[in-house]
Amino acid sequence: MKRLIVLSCLLAFTMAFTGQALADGKALVDSNKCGDCHQMAGPAAATIADVMKRKAPDLFYAGSKFNKEWLVGYIQNPTQLRPAGTVYRNNIKTEGDKDIVGDLPKCASKLSAGDAAAVADYLMTLTDASMAAGVFKQDKFKKARAKILMKKKEACDACHMFPGKKGKPGKGGVSCPTFAGIGARLNPDWMYSFIKHPQHWDPKVWMAKREFTDAQLQLMVNFLSSMK
Amino acid sequence: MRKTTIVPAVIATFVFSFGFVLSMAGSASAESAADNYNLFCVQCHGTKGTGKGVNAPALAVAPRNHTSAKDMSALKDADVFKAIKEGGVAVGKSTQMPSFASNMTDAEITEMVKHLRGMCKCEGKK
Numbered sequence: 001m002k003r004l005i006v007l008s009c010l011l012a013f014t015m016a017f018t019g020q021a022l023a024d025g026k027a028l029v030d031s032n033k034c035g036d037c038h039q040m041a042g043p044a045a046a047t048i049a050d051v052m053k054r055k056a057p058d059l060f061y062a063g064s065k066f067n068k069e070w071l072v073g074y075i076q077n078p079t080q081l082r083p084a085g086t087v088y089r090n091n092i093k094t095e096g097d098k099d100i101v102g103d104l105p106k107c108a109s110k111l112s113a114g115d116a117a118a119v120a121d122y123l124m125t126l127t128d129a130s131m132a133a134g135v136f137k138q139d140k141f142k143k144a145r146a147k148i149l150m151k152k153k154e155a156c157d158a159c160h161m162f163p164g165k166k167g168k169p170g171k172g173g174v175s176c177p178t179f180a181g182i183g184a185r186l187n188p189d190w191m192y193s194f195i196k197h198p199q200h201w202d203p204k205v206w207m208a209k210r211e212f213t214d215a216q217l218q219l220m221v222n223f224l225s226s227m228k
Numbered sequence: 229m230r231k232t233t234i235v236p237a238v239i240a241t242f243v244f245s246f247g248f249v250l251s252m253a254g255s256a257s258a259e260s261a262a263d264n265y266n267l268f269c270v271q272c273h274g275t276k277g278t279g280k281g282v283n284a285p286a287l288a289v290a291p292r293n294h295t296s297a298k299d300m301s302a303l304k305d306a307d308v309f310k311a312i313k314e315g316g317v318a319v320g321k322s323t324q325m326p327s328f329a330s331n332m333t334d335a336e337i338t339e340m341v342k343h344l345r346g347m348c349k350c351e352g353k354k
Contacts, residue, residue, distance in 0.1 A: 047259070048259050048263045048264070048266070048267050049263070051267065052267075084282055088271060088282060089266060089267055089270060089271075092270070092275060092282060094275055094276065097274070097276050097278045097280055098274070098280040098284075099270070099274045099275055099280060099281050099282045099284075100282065101282055152323070153323060154323065154326075155287075155322075155323045155324040155326070157286060158272065158283055158286060158287055158324045159271060159283055161286075171286065172286050173271070173272075173282070173283035173286040173287075174282050174283060174286075175271035175281075175282055175283050197330075198330070199330050199331070204267065204331075206267055206268050206271060206331070208315075208326035208327055208328055208329075208330060208331060209327075209329070209330035209331075210326065210327070
C-alpha cells in the first residue's frame with residue numbers, strides 16, 4: 001500500500017512537472033514573439049502571395065519534423081540553415097544580370113539551455129497526425145548509389161547544398177535548406193514524407209515532387225540521416 | 229410566426245453555402261504566370277530570366293536564357309510545355325530541370341509558355 005502511494009505521488013509529480021514545462025515552453029514562445037516570424041498554427045500558406053510573406057519556417061508541425069535534441073541546441077544559438085533565407089526569392093540582389101544572395105534577416109531569439117529545453121518540449125507537441133511514424137527503416141546503404149540517385153539522376157544539389165568534406169565548404173544550390181547536419185536536425189519519417197510529397201506540407205513550396213519508390217526513398221533518407 | 233423563423237434560416241443557409249463554395253473555389257484559383265515564374269523559375273533562371281539565378285553557379289548545365297530570342301525561337305511551344313510539366317529529361321535536356329507538374333496546373337503551364345514568349349519576344353518553332 002505504501003509503495004502504491006509513493007508511486008502515485010511520483011506519477012502525479014512527474015505529470016505536474018511535465019505539464020508545467022509545456023506551459024513554460026508555450027509561455028516562452030509567446031513572450032519571445034516567435035509567432036511574429038514563425039507560423040505557429042496551420043494550415044500552411046496556400047498562395048504565392050502568402051508564401052512571400054513568410055519570414056521564418058512554419059513551426060506548427062515542428063514535433064513531426066525535428067529531432068528534439070537538435071532543437072534544444074539550435075534554439076540556444078540559431079544559425080542560417082537556408083543559405084538564401086527562408087523564402088529565397090525575398091533575399092535576392094541583382095548585380096548586372098546576375099542574381100546573388102543579399103543580406104539575410106537573423107533570428108533574434110537566443111534562449112538559455114533551460115528555456116530552450118522547455119520550448120523544445122512544447123514544440124515537440126506540435127505534430128501532424130497525418131504523418132505515418134515508423135516508415136523509415138534505418139539500414140546499411142551504398143553511399144555511391146545514393147549519390148547517383150540524388151546528384152546525377154535527380155540533381156538535388158541544384159537547390160540543396162551537400163556538406164563539404166573535413167570542414168570544407170559544401171557544394172550545391174542555395175534556394176533550399178542545406179543538407180549539412182540534416183541527419184541530426186530532422187526526423188527521418190518526416191524526411192521520407194516530405195520528399196515523397198513536398199506539397200502535402202507546403203502547398204506552394206518550390207521543390208518539385210518526384211515519383212520515387214519506397215526503396216529509393218529509404219536510400220535517400222538513410223543517406224541524409226548519415227549527414228550529422 | 230413560424231414563417232418568420234424559417235425564411236431567415238433558409239437565407240442564412242444559402243448565404244453560408246454560397247460563401248463556402250466561393251471560398252473553396254478561391255483556394256484553388258490559378259496563380260499568374262509572373263508569380264509562378266517569380267517563385268519556381270527564378271531560383272535557377274534568375275530574376276531577369278537570363279539563366280543567372282542564385283542556384284546557377286552550382287549547376288553543371290547553364291539554365292536556359294529565357295530572354296534569348298535565338299535560343300527560345302528554336303523551341304516548339306509543345307516542347308517548352310513538356311519540359312516544364314515533365315522535366316528536362318522528357319525533352320532530351322538536363323535532369324537539373326525537374327518536373328513542375330506538382331507546382332503548376334496544365335492551365336498555369338500553358339500561361340507560363342505564353343509568359344516565356346513574352347520574355348524572349350519571339351514565337352515558338354512551328
